Amino acid sequence: MIKLFKNLKSYWKNIVGVLTFTMIGVLCELFLPRLMGNIVDNGVVNGDINYILKTGLQMIIFAIVGTSSMIVSAYLSSKTATGFGRDLRRMVFTKVEGYSLNEMEKLGTSSLITRTTNDINQIQQVAIMSLRMMVRAPLMLIGGFVMAFSTNSTLSRVLLISGPLLLIVIATIGRVAFPFFKKIQEKIDKINKVMREELSGIRVIRAFNKVDFEKKRFEKANKDLTETFLKVTRIMTLVMPLIMIILNFTNVAVIWFGSNLISTNNMEVGQLMAFIQYVMQIMFSLIMVSVIFIMIPRASASATRINEVLELQSDIVDGVEKLPENKEGDILELKDVTFNYFDSETPAVKDISFKVKKGQTTAIIGGTGSGKSTILNLIMRFFEPTSGEILLNGKNIKNISQDELRKHFSLIPQKTVLFTGTIRDNIKMGKEDATDEEIIEALKIAQAYDFVQKNKEGLDYILSQGGKNLSGGQKQRLSIARAIVRRPDFYLFDDSFSALDFKTDKILREELKKVTQNSGVLIVAQRISTIMDAETIVVLDDGEIVGMGNHKELLKSCEVYREIAQSQLGEEALKDE
Template identity: 55%
Template sequence: MLKLFRLLKPYRWLIAFVMALILLQSLSELYLPTLMADIVNIGIVERQGDTDYILKIGGFMLLVTLGGTVVSILASLYSSRIAAGFGRIVRAKIFNQVENYSLQEFDKVGTASLITRTTNDINQVQQVLVMMLRMMVMAPMMCIGGIIMAVSKDAKLSLVLVVAIPVLVLTIVAIAGKGIPLFKVIQKKLDKLNLVLRENLTGIRVIRSFNRMEHEKKRFVEANGDLTDTSIRVNQIMAALWPLMMLIMNFSSIAIIWFGGQRIGSGHMAVGDLMAFLQYAMQIMFSMLMLSMMFVMVPRASASAVRINEVLDLPPTLVDAPNARSGIATSGEVEFEDVTFSYPGAEQPALSGITFKARPGEVTAIIGGTGSGKSTLLNLIPRFYDAASGSVRIDGVDVRQRKQAELRAQIGLVPQRAVLFTGTIADNIRFGKEDATEEEIRHAADVAQATEFISGMAEGFESAIAQGGTNVSGGQKQRLSIARALVRRPDIYLFDDSFSALDFKTDAKLRAALKGETESSTVIIVAQRVSTVMDADQIIVLDEGRIVDVGTHQELLRASGVYREIVSSQLSEEEIA
């Protein structure tokens, strides 16, 4: 957690100011029992009820109390500002770090866990920071100051504290030692609960269509119950702290009054000093109580801080090379040379010995069975993953030697799963090109065969898209995703099974419109449908991560058994002929 607190550097002067305020608050609280002792010893006992003196000291006590209250309010205000600012800085750093992650880091950490770390974990640390700014400084001041003032009132009576304080400390340590490990477990179980909840919310259509509501409820109840049981167990352990501390404090009070009464009887102590000593003892005990509250909060925050640091310390595996080239003249030629790629932990490579070339002005189609590596191959071009061996080159330059921002600016990707963002239809198309004009947006929509359904919506291009695009159909999502890529006018178009939700008529119209739009660009299409790829300039047939055949539709019908099998499973003999 200390490592994370280095991010507090912009607030160092404000923290120093809060420390000064807390020092003043502590001094005011430590001074009050002495003033009360003066009222009793001098105003009541020595001067036999001197009202003027009592009112004078009483008024001074009131001023000290008001001053301490103002200082306390200011300390609370500024410590809250510091904690809120710290939370903003950490969230921004995590977001920026995650933005630079490759898909490999997302696979490693998990989306649900990243959400928990960015929200719940940061909130835990933020709450503890407020307490630390107040209690971690105030408690030692009150404890040390209280001991000094108590000893100044009566050194012998302070022996009661010599016994009580170690007992109190041992109690806190014993209980915290049992509770601390469980706080780390709680955060992991919270991750699990978030994972189940997120899957349930994002997959609600599938869950309902297969009548798996009861199964999902059971999963949620198990994860929720597991988290609840652990939380209850921790709270039961930590709940024992308060009554035990109150018991120790009450026994200490009894001992102070008992032995203090004897000291008064022997003339070694005044009544006011005993009253002040008792208050100082309570201040010492309550400072220990404040520290014990920190023991409740800090372990959980420490576990959260470790999880936050894991994200901040996890370097992106895909970064720009020190000698990365930029400003390269581009045409969009894509070349794979003996490329092999394996996912982390996989027993077999997802791709092996991939070699082909996709040229500008040509359409290269990739077809193959499920799990043959089609999407994986496409992900290597914008460098979402790096090849384990071999080379992926664009215009003769290895993608690993290019700046990622420039590389991806050259590519228009339409992913397999169409993703839309909250905002208007125009906003979603403009996502591909920030400064796109209204004319460019409409033209991209025309080519993507999206204008018809957009015109049918109440506000046209200004119609709102719900979160995740839930208010449009699958085919409409795909067409908007295609329009988003088209408005960019890139050198390379990557279509990852982007026509699967379209009917055959719309598919054919869209491909015909694309020909004129992409005639000078390199087009690579991953598809399951033979009708989508049969007009391509070259078709690459993948099987178990390897290229088994390359050629045109007619060439592959004659020479490729794998391709012929795919074709025959989709087209009739008349259509093949």
């Protein structure tokens, strides 16, 4: 947690203000019991009304100054802690944005959400409490002891027993409770994961009558979290009763020994009253420490989880070189590319080599799990190849900045991703400064304009989260339009026509040819009808290239391709070839 608190350096002015005003407030509070004792011993006993009024006025001034100082201190500490929490969220979000998909999968989406929200909130709350109490408690504790000893050193011996005893109790309970707080955060991760899967997969759950099963799964995770909470709560509930027992015994001891000192004329009544107030202040400062001790273990567990995010180094290091121009046309080339997922010993793709030239269409086809989508993810640098290299105009893409690299590509992912907002906003993600004319042209090419204009809002039609108010085919066509409006050097289609009927698929591909004449097109597809016209077709099987050529060549030379074609087109269609 100390590592994270180093980020408070930028708020040093506020922290100095908190320290200053807290010190003023504490000093004012410490002088009040002394003044009250003086009123009793010098004013009440002697019947000196003027002294009582004069000292009472001083008490009022000290009270006003002390209260005002603590209000300012509370404001500054809240402002500082809130800004600190904001900075942490920004740091975590920025770090996660730079992760490769490998790191994302290591930590998990649900866990990253919990760390960015719940964990940072825990740290922010401790920051507020620390600035308010961690500063005030030691000042009050030390000041209380000094004032108590200056009031009566003999009676102060009681505090030398109760004070350390109280600290031992707090430290012991905190140490026992600490391991449970890390488990709590992990179990919150689990609940978020179950909840996220249930909400995103509600249709499948209902379709297969698994509602009761999911209820039991959530109940198990919920019960597990509840039981852990109860365990740590039972431990932490011991703190306050033990503190109150020690506090009450301390007061009894002070009154007992104080009365004996008064009876022997070694102490005044006012001094005893002041001493009791100092004891209360000392004990109150220890209670503040105990509250912090209750919060610190959980915040420490959260801090550990946040540091895991911030310290995890991405396997993708951003390049700084510019992309060289190629007078003969841009060329994307994969040379002996091999890639392993972080949790797999078997390569997802192995020794992949082929070229994609501008003005040509290259297609990738193969069975499920053959590594087709993985290749596109490697080209976009969502993953880093285990070995081999990917070249753009002869330059290794590792040496090119990710921003520069991705300007040359438009990716249409296998799973359509749309965002909450208007259709215009979603299409403009492809080109920020796109005009409505450019957007409409892209929609027409993607065969999406017809259903867009049917809505009276047109381009201003609001999409719900994930575009759930559209059909699968409509979402896919908007995703294609978003890529088209960019007019990139290379189009990467990851099975992007799967939700389209054959007629729409055919028309769309014909329209695409008009805008991709000067671009390289790389298509990952399941349908042979989608890629039959490609200049080069790469056939994958179990992560390796087993065939490469055009449609007619592969029918003769590649058994895997022929089997796929036969299953989709039929034997009669193959005879015609």
